[in-house]
Amino acid sequence: MTQSNLISHVIRKEVLAMSAYKVADATGLVKLDAMENPYSWPEAIKLKWLELLKDCPLNRYPDPDAKTLVQTLKQLTQIPDQFEMLLGNGSDEIIQLLLMALPEASAVLAPAPGFVMYKQISDSLGLKYIGVPLLTDSFDLDLPAMLEAIEQHQPRVIFLAYPNNPTANLFNEAAIVEIIKASPGLVIIDEAYAPFASASFLDQLDCYGNLLVMRTVSKLGLAGLRLGYLMGRPEIIEQLNKIRLPYNINSLTQMSAVFALSNKTFFDEQTKMICTERGLVLNALNELNGITPFPSAANFILFKTPENTATDIFLSIKKQGVLIKNMAGQGGVLTDCLRVTIGKPEENRAFLEALKCSLRELN
Numbered sequence: 001m002t003q004s005n006l007i008s009h010v011i012r013k014e015v016l017a018m019s020a021y022k023v024a025d026a027t028g029l030v031k032l033d034a035m036e037n038p039y040s041w042p043e044a045i046k047l048k049w050l051e052l053l054k055d056c057p058l059n060r061y062p063d064p065d066a067k068t069l070v071q072t073l074k075q076l077t078q079i080p081d082q083f084e085m086l087l088g089n090g091s092d093e094i095i096q097l098l099l100m101a102l103p104e105a106s107a108v109l110a111p112a113p114g115f116v117m118y119k120q121i122s123d124s125l126g127l128k129y130i131g132v133p134l135l136t137d138s139f140d141l142d143l144p145a146m147l148e149a150i151e152q153h154q155p156r157v158i159f160l161a162y163p164n165n166p167t168a169n170l171f172n173e174a175a176i177v178e179i180i181k182a183s184p185g186l187v188i189i190d191e192a193y194a195p196f197a198s199a200s201f202l203d204q205l206d207c208y209g210n211l212l213v214m215r216t217v218s219k220l221g222l223a224g225l226r227l228g229y230l231m232g233r234p235e236i237i238e239q240l241n242k243i244r245l246p247y248n249i250n251s252l253t254q255m256s257a258v259f260a261l262s263n264k265t266f267f268d269e270q271t272k273m274i275c276t277e278r279g280l281v282l283n284a285l286n287e288l289n290g291i292t293p294f295p296s297a298a299n300f301i302l303f304k305t306p307e308n309t310a311t312d313i314f315l316s317i318k319k320q321g322v323l324i325k326n327m328a329g330q331g332g333v334l335t336d337c338l339r340v341t342i343g344k345p346e347e348n349r350a351f352l353e354a355l356k357c358s359l360r361e362l363n
């Protein structure tokens with residue numbers, strides 16, 4: 001058997017058809033492409049953390065239920081006692097766990113454009129992924145289209161990112177409620193950007209038996225730890241827990257997350273600075289001729305560039321030392337769009353200067 005015959009004999013056709021999720025190399029660049037918190041920890045906090053890690057028992061397996069961490073997260077989110085929590089190696093892993101639990105060829109639905117991992121993981125598992133276009137001017141939910149797609153495809157899972165990535169807006173709350181009510185399956189409200197938004201569905205867990213809320217510590221400032229959590233009724237969490245690998249949250253992550261989240265005031269200050277900068281960057285973008293930024297409830301801004309210039313502008317900005325995200329390749333409403341993460345004030349200034357310069361180059 002030749003090597004390529006062997007591979008097509010062994011690997012599922014859905015996997016053969018996929019391309020890997022690519023992460024750009026940011027070496028030497030100002031990194032504003034991945035919604036990371038740009039700030040590090042206060043020196044005194046770092047030292048306290050190191051002191052703690054010194055005694056982390058790496059010869060032992062981690063606590064499979066991460067009990068202390070779950071307790072910390074429950075306190076932080078204030079979810080009522082009747083709800084349970086599932087931890088994942090990033091919320092990406094939770095998405096994967098959820099979709100692995102579905103029957104073969106189930107339908108999975110989300111608005112488009114949306115978070116790429118919903119489709120990527122659905123594809124890898126041979127599920128039927130349905131992307132329902134958002135309204136083109138506001139990027140809000142097209143409720144009639146969503147309800148029609150729900151009726152037609154009977155999705156077992158619906159993902160709604162709140163705020164949405166890559167559009168940064170919060171969808172209409174009443175429309176979300178309609179979707180939860182109309183859904184024959186689970187609805188996951190993905191609150192990855194909760195630290196930057198003033199809205200949440202956590203307090204509505206009580207109202208709907210099919211509602212789950214997912215969060216992550218990544219965007220808050222702990223992307224390197226890989227920790228996400230899903231909250232909902234114990235009966236649902238219990239089923240998902242069966243397919244979770246027993247030690248998916250390693251000891252260093254458990255210890256570090258408990259420590260960081262129990263000393264959280266510096267994160268809150270950083271979040272505040274990021275939100276202030278978000279307003280400044282939005283204003284600056286609004287003043288640039290040819291640039292249309294969209295409102296943001298997250299730590300990034302999507303903006304439109306003059307027709308057919310997105311990739312040139314992206315490359316020019318990169319050549320000037322700043323890495324943002326080029327959305328043009330995704331097509332549709334994103335054809336002329338770029339996405340920038342809010343960084344430190346000096347990083348945002350560098351981005352704006354580079355953008356101005358690239359716009360001058362165009363003329």
Ligand SMILES: *Cc1c(COP(=O)(O)O)cnc(C)c1O
Pocket residue numbers: 035089090091092093115161164165190192215216217218223227228
């Ligand atoms: C970044 C992001 C995630 C993934 O977060 P991790 O916990 O780092 O895996 C999930 N959903 C949305 C909408 C995101 O933007």
